Amino acid sequence: MKLPISTKGIKFDKSNSNLYLILIVSVVVTIFSLTSTKALLDQASYQRRVINARQATVKQLRANLQDAKSLAEQYTIFNGGTTNVIGGKNSNDPNVLPPDGDNARIILNALPSNYDFPALISSMAKILADDQIGSPSVGGNDQSAQIDSGSQTDTSPTAIPLTIGGTSDYSSIQKLVRDLERSTRPFDITSLQLRGSNDNMTLSLEMNTYFQLAKKLNLSDQEVK
């Protein structure tokens, strides 16, 4: 007995199922590809920002390297010669006393790169003694505990307030004030009091001097968002 099945219908169904399979696979592949492409685009965009930041860093480092080489040449010239900027003998011997010494040392004496209050007091006492100031007094607030040179990163000048007092004649006091002004280390007098006669005068000064932390080569991390 012959079954009433049309071979055309079977062929048609096979062809349809083949079409459905291809369509399903295509849709799956397309959706997967497009979703993955979207994720890759996000990743590429982020990586592009990182690459740009790194390329900017490379460019900056190349410029810095060029500047460093140029600075080294200028530093050699600056520190060279037979006399230094204040007219003393140019010497890199650490034991020579001012005005001798190399220019770098003079600059670092003028604006020290660390906070050394006891050394400052000693320097002031020596200046007062050299100018024959009697009953000298040097005062200030030692902020060594608050100022931790190692942890600070600000490399702008920091004021150190000082008070100075003493007794002398008028000309010695004039000499002291002029010596402070001529000093390579900046002393900014903010208040001055003179009392007494030309022969016996009492001086009281309030002033600021400064230190500035050392500059260090520092490569830091930056987050790219």
Place this chain on the structure above:
Amino acid sequence: MARAQFNLLPDSKYEQLRIEKSQRTLKGLSIFISIGAVTLFVFFFLATNVLQKKQLSDSDKDIKSLYSELQNVENLNKMLTVQNQLGSLVDLHRSKHISSRLFAYLPDLTPTNVSIGRVGLDFITNLMTIDGTADSQKTVNVFVDTLKFTTFNAGEQVNDQQAFRSVVQSNFSVGSGNVSYSLNLTFDPLLFSNNILDSSGKQIVPSLKVPKLTTTRSVLADPANVLFNGQTNQDKPSGGQ
């Protein structure tokens, strides 16, 4: 003359062919879209995971190499510090006050018969206080007028500007043979500034123009006639004005 054409296919066959053609088009289109999407995916996969990774790796190597090269420059930190300090020193010296100019100004301003017992300068408030003695109140008045009408020049920017914006005799007392006085002055900060430069960058020192109301100590130049005599009105009963 047009040839006659006959459709010899039966309708069912024709319909089947049309369906098959549509199916082929649909298959082709879906395969084409899939291949396009896969190509796009492969392109971005390669760009992200091969090309960009290589760029990242190269730039990282460059950074490490250049930083290492920079660190190897001898004394770089010291040179940077000296350069930084040098830049700041110029500004610090320029911004400081030249208080020693007081020693030049006082003899120019102080009449011969006026002595000073105490002088104070405050550069934050720009106030000056002068205490002392004189032979008469008239001389003190001349001193006050001299201060009031004194002007100064400081290069092209400042021409005949008033040196003391206010002059107040805050205290006086009359004693036997002399009078004591106290003056409070507000001075122009440029008088003690270290930062007045001309067009060529050369430093300018302000010069006072003192009115010739009386003979001042700078004119007299008598070493015996001392500027500071140590007397103020604090030792005497005082009045105010």
